[in-house]
Amino acid sequence: MKTFSMGGVHPQDNKLSARKPFMVVDLPDVAIFPLEQHIGAPAKPIVAVGDKVKAGQMIAEAGGFVSAPVHSSVSGTVQKIATFTDGWGFDKMAIHIKVEGSEWMENISTDNKLRNECNLSSEEIIKKIADAGIVGLGGACFPTQVKLMPPKDMSVDTLIINAVECEPYLTHNHQLMLEKPAEVLMGVRILMKALNIKKAIIGIEANKMDAVKSLRDDESMNRQTGESISIEVVPLKLKYPQGGEKQLIEALTGRKVPNGGIPAAVGCVVQNVGTAFAVYEAVQLNKPLVEVMMTVTGPSVTNPGNFVVRIGTPIEKVLEMAGGIPEDTGKIIGGGPMMGKTYSHTNHPVNKRSSGLLLLPKDLAAPLEEKNCIRCGKCVQNCPMGLAPYLLATQGEMALWDDMEKEQVANCIECGCCTFTCPSNRPLLDYIRYGKQTVMANIRARASK
Amino acid sequence: MNIIVTALIVLGCIAIISAVILYFVAKKFAVYEDPLIDQVAEVLPGANCGGCGYAGCRAFAENCVKTGKLERDYCPVGGTDVMKRVAALLGVEAQASEPKVAVLLCNGNRECRPKLTxxxxxxxxxxxxxxxxxxxxxxxxxxxxxxxEVSCAFDALHIDAATGLPVIDEDKCTACGACVKACPKLLLQLRKKGPKNRKVYVACKNQDKGAVARKACSNACIGCSKCVKECPFEAITIENNVAYIDDTKCRLCRKCVAVCPTGAIHAVNFPVKKDENV
Structure with a gap:
């Protein structure tokens, strides 16, 4: 079975909520829509206090080329446009809407009928995706329409769909492929049409063979005779971080993205499977990105499962659906255990970035005793980007930013393999991530001079 | 015996030839350095703290001598004394500058600011x-x-275990500004040292509205503007719900300290009044 060549680890996958059908989370009383839910410029509000909005209505427009609009996921009245405290205690701007119901905009289709026809041109599709506020749902939240317009001098021939879900515990992508294979594949077809290419590869890790089968069956059933496009579903060997863009391209096509380059440089565009589904909804149903799929899980959670959540719902409400916060909880992590970040409180809304809630009990969340580096080289061996994490971490600790830049810290994908594998429990990634931020800021400062 | 003599002669010859070459090379490629640089560097404190904005004391000296001016350059560690001596060496007028000291603009100790996570x-x-x-x-x-604490090259800053806040030793602090740069929350400020080290300042930077700030910390400035009204010298301004005392206008009358409802305004190094049993 295929996989990427350099580094990587295999944490126990702990997919506690696998094959649990999606449950819909109830509407909140007040929905909060942050203006920064994506990489790039924050969105600009286009509603005023007191305005009535419907579900699916745009409430903030894109604030630049790399930006995405925000839509209301509920119908109600705009209460205020003010700050809220995000999951880590910082103040961010948001639109607060008093929820009155779930009345959708007239042009949005809310029945579950599959719409398998798409006669729009590439430009029309990209415009629809941009207007729907779709961002990469794999975690980075990069606006999707920007990715669909690769630089003119690069020719793209392959669309890669990331359905790897290599993070331990998370299962919502798996469930999406089991429940909505036809919609996902239609989304893939639309993305191929937008890019004007004929080849797509869907990469799925081998612990989800039922999803591979579900997609393959649906693909062969819906294939029109004489169709010239090919959609291939490829199972991959279990290895983290296979969902990393560069790792996935290498695993599926054998191509290596050059140092500092984007996937389009080797003719690939990578989209998450969740994004493909969101694209289907946006283009075929006119439904903007107002719902996200989330996994709520943890060893002591009463009812771990997969949930469909309206953006703006407080995470407290989502946790309630999963049976509340268990007493022994030590940490609530937004996302998976490898790349997720611990929240400092639970009174903040679900946004486009939300992919999961992992509740770790105290014994698993307790920090391990940090010891000295024994120069075993495990971090170097397991780094999927071929860096020397032990060196970068020391440089970060000693604030040697220029040296870190020379050691290519900008290539770090922050996957956490180094910290995971370190026998001395050193917080390697903490130092490297901080160093990377400083180095990137230095590079930007130099460029703007 | 013969071998030793030969070795001595050969090595001696090499030594003489090398010495001659080195002598001429040294003459040919000699770099002239203004002796003034050494003299200036001698006067400077030699802590290489970078408080002046240069890479170290020698870099500061080189720059002074090169430009021949002292308009922008000032050694905060050495203060006016050192700068007078540097000015004398360079033959220019010394810049007078008030001695400064770092102060902490936070008084949220463990008791008044409970830990939530x-x-x-x-x-x-x-x-x-x-x-x-x-x-x-x-x-x-x-x-x-x-x-x-780590950034301080003069051992003037230590975290107090009881309050969890840094305490500044005003005798050791040289106002080099390293701590000001190190604090990611921008809580350290260089303020006028004041007569007999006396200072009045708002030890809080909480920009939240009063109720929110008070809930998070009972010592927080709540932006009530009582101090602004009380100040006879118009030294206090409120911006983003937090008061700030301009140290160039403040005359240390301490009327603001008395009216502050949360005790966010600190008056330090004043003698204890006789009628107060503090």
Whole structure:
């Protein structure tokens, strides 16, 4: 079975909520829509206090080329446009809407009928995706329409769909492929049409063979005779971080993205499977990105499962659906255990970035005793980007930013393999991530001079 | 015996030839350095703290001698005394500057600012700050992992174990500004040292509205503007719900200290009044 060549680890996958059908989370009383839910410029509000909005209505427009609009996921009245405290205690701007119901905009289709026809041109599709506020749902939240317009001098021939879900515990992508294979594949077809290419590869890790089968069956059933496009579903060997863009391209096509380059440089565009589904909804149903799929899980959670959540719902409400916060909880992590970040409180809304809630009990969340580096080289061996994490971490600790830049810290994908594998429990990634931020800021400062 | 003599002669010859070559090379490629640089560097404190903005004391000296001016250059560590001597060496007028000292603009100790979460990552303020707002309800307050303590080259700053806040030793502080740069929350400020080290300042930077700030920390400035009304010298301004006392206007009358409802205004190094049993 295929996989990427350099580094990587295999944490126990702990997919506690696998094959649990999606449950819909109830509407909140007040929905909060942050203006920064994506990489790039924050969105600009286009509603005023007191305005009535419907579900699916745009409430903030894109604030630049790399930006995405925000839509209301509920119908109600705009209460205020003010700050809220995000999951880590910082103040961010948001639109607060008093929820009155779930009345959708007239042009949005809310029945579950599959719409398998798409006669729009590439430009029309990209415009629809941009207007729907779709961002990469794999975690980075990069606006999707920007990715669909690769630089003119690069020719793209392959669309890669990331359905790897290599993070331990998370299962919502798996469930999406089991429940909505036809919609996902239609989304893939639309993305191929937008890019004007004929080849797509869907990469799925081998612990989800039922999803591979579900997609393959649906693909062969819906294939029109004489169709010239090919959609291939490829199972991959279990290895983290296979969902990393560069790792996935290498695993599926054998191509290596050059140092500092984007996937389009080797003719690939990578989209998450969740994004493909969101694209289907946006283009075929006119439904903007107002719902996200989330996994709520943890060893002591009463009812771990997969949930469909309206953006703006407080995470407290989502946790309630999963049976509340268990007493022994030590940490609530937004996302998976490898790349997720611990929240400092639970009174903040679900946004486009939300992919999961992992509740770790105290014994698993307790920090391990940090010891000295024994120069075993495990971090170097397991780094999927071929860096020397032990060196970068020391440089970060000693604030040697220029040296870190020379050691290519900008290539770090922050996957956490180094910290995971370190026998001395050193917080390697903490130092490297901080160093990377400083180095990137230095590079930007130099460029703007 | 013969071998030793030969060796001595050969090595001796090589030594003489090398010496001659080195002599001429040294003459040919000699770099002239203004002896004044050495003299200026001699006068400077030699702590290489970087408080002046140069890479170290020698870099400062080189620059002074090269430009021949002292308009922009000032050694905060040496202060006016050192600068007078540097000026005498350069033959220019010395810039007079008030001596300054670092003060902490946070008084959220452990008692008044309860901990809500526990951070288990790397114990460095800079890293904790990029991760989240802090362990307490106040997102503007001191994190307390001591980046300032590490940055201080003069041993003037230490984290107090009881309060969790840094304490500045005013005798040792040279106002080099290293701690000001180290604090990710921008809680350290260089203020006028004042007569007999007496200072009045608002030890809070919480920009939240009064009720929110008070809930997070009972010592927080709530922006009530009582002090602004009380100040006879118009030295106090309120911006973003937090008061600030301009040290160039403040005349140390301490009327603001008496009216502050939360005790966010600190008056330090004043003698205790006889009628107060504090």
């Amino acid at each position: 526990t951070y288990t990552g790397v114990k460095k303020c800079s890293i904790a700050h990029t991760t989240y707002a802090g362990e307490t309800g106040c997102k503007f307050g001191c994190i307390g992992f001591g980046d300032c």
